C-alpha cells in the first residue's frame with residue numbers, strides 16, 4: 001500500500017541533524033484548532049515556534065513538515081521513564097481535529113488508515129518499541145489532553161501500533177466504579193511510574209484522567225477504581 005504524501009515544510013526545527021538511532025518515540029497529537037488550514041498555517045509559521053514531522057489531514061492526506069532526522073518542536077516540556085524533553089528522541093504526528101477546547105470529533109476512517117500506514121513504516125524504519133508509541137498527554141499529562149479518548153489506541157495496537165492491555169471486556173466492566181483502598185491507590189501510582197508516567201505528580205486527578213484517556217476511554221472521571229487498577233497492573237508487568 002502506498003499513500004499520498006504532500007510536502008509543506010516548517011521552518012521550526014533544530015538545525016543540527018540527529019542520528020536515526022536517536023529516534024525512539026512516536027508521539028501523537030491532535031491539532032486542537034477549529035479549522036484545519038489554521039493548524040497548518042500555525043505549524044509552518046516561524047513566529048509560532050511549533051511544528052511536527054507530519055500532519056494528517058481530515059481527508060487522510062499525509063503532510064510532511066519536518067524531515068525525520070531533524071528535531072521538530074511538538075512535545076515541549078515532557079517526560080517518559082528516564083527520558084526528558086522528548087523532542088530530541090521522537091517523531092511527532094499531528095492529526096487534524098478541533099479537540100476538547102472546540103468540538104472534539106471522531107477521527108475519520110481515512111485518518112486512521114493514514115495513521116496506521118505512516119506509523120507502521122516509521123516503527124519499522126527506526127525500530128521503535130510498542131511501549132514508546134505514545135500520546136502527548138502521556139508525556140505531558142498536566143498540560144495536555146491530546147490526542148484524547150477518541151483516539152483508537154486499542155484498534156491500532158491490534159495492528160501493531162502501540163501497547164494495549166490483555167484484559168477482557170467482561171472483567172473490565174465487572175470492576176468499573178468499584179472502590180479501591182489506600183494501599184491499592186499507592187500500587188496504582190507505582191504501576192503508572194513503571195509504565196513510564198511522570199513521577200512528579202502535580203495533580204492526582206489529572207494524571208488519572210490522562211491514564212484513562214489512553215487506556216479506559218469510555219469513562220474519564222479522574223477517579224481510580226478497580227478497573228483502572230487492573231489495567232495498570234496488566235500494563236506494568
Ligand SMILES: [Zn+2]
Pocket residue numbers: 028029030074136144146
Ligand atoms: Zn500535542
